[in-house]
Amino acid sequence: MALNTYEKLAFVASQKPDAQEALKILTRKYGNQDAANADVLIALGGDGFMLQTLRRYTTLVQRGLPVYGMNRGTVGFLMNAYGEDDLLERLSKAQKTTVRPLKMSAEAKGGHFEDLAFNEISLFRQTQQAAHISVTVDGHQRLEKLIADGILVATPAGSTAYNLSAHGPVVPLGSRILALTPISAFRPRRWRGALLNANAKVEFSVLDPVRRPVSVSADNQEIRDVSYVTVVEERSKKLSLLFDADHGLDEKILREQFST
Structure with a gap:
């Protein structure tokens, strides 16, 4: 060698x-x-x-x-x-x-934002009110309403970080898989997340952004008061x-x- x-x-x-x-x-x-x-x-x-x-x-x-x-x-x-x-x-x-890395595109009160993350993109409630979030994967709505503290998408390299603390799966490198993991889900109570193809496009719609505001973080870069977020792998x-x-x-x- x-x-x-x-x-x-x-x-x-x-x-x-x-x-x-x-x-x-x-x-x-x-x-x-x-x-x-x-x-x-x-x-x-x-x-x-x-x-x-x-x-x-x-x-x-x-x-x-x-x-x-x-x-x-x-x-x-x-x-x-x-x-x-x-x-x-x-x-x-x-x-x-x-x-x-993952590429995040977000619509928020302050305008349109884009950023990269090497570990995870995470949405999280900003107040004591649980977040209400709709989840769509590749154009198909998979969850009409997730009631939770939040939700994240993790890369294989980041699957042992916040994702693991949220009881998400550890993903081997080279598997071309992303982890979609809820954070303290209340409804649906038994949903533990999903493993997605790395080519997947994930869309999050915040259902009540005024009464139940949500922030999004690309690793440690936070944007507050978001209404819509898309996550894809940045293949370039x-x-x-x-x-x-x-x-x-x-x-x-x-x-x-x-x-x-």
Whole structure:
């Protein structure tokens, strides 16, 4: 198996003290290239910072710049273990995982909005009143009225994040499947969600946006007072994450399915 050759490293770090200290240490040891001239972008932080990094550097990553995360946060599902001395060797053996984001289009009080998400698109009630949402998949209304705290669509990479906390399924990478998961559903009480083809178009209509306002979030980017939201996979954007050879994202997702 051919090894990767990454010589020009670019480091970015969250504002947490551990991440900033790691940035200083690694910059002294390996240098710190501008991301536009680097062979690989190394993100130091947690999963939230990884999502921020992918969003900030979407253009470069879409052009082929791979991203390798090292955990200086809390959960770090999208990150590798932190280490200082063997970084070049780890990068040379790292496995590349391709991820595609979701594209959200939303109609809201403030106008029309579009955004991308690498984990999930989630709708959530803004007040104590439960949300009333109609759900349509590929032009067919599947739920006339979902009464719930909310609902989300998760990518395979994001299926172990908020989706799993909402009791949604863990989806293996490469399965070309999206998870559609309710958040604290009241009616229909027994509905636990659905697995959708990655080519599906999902539409959400907020049935009473005045009395029961709803917000939508693309990962951590929120838009309030929405009335209509569509979600599709953004097939034109293909991004590469690097994982240690013995700690790939596929293996992480597989282990999560057997966790107790």
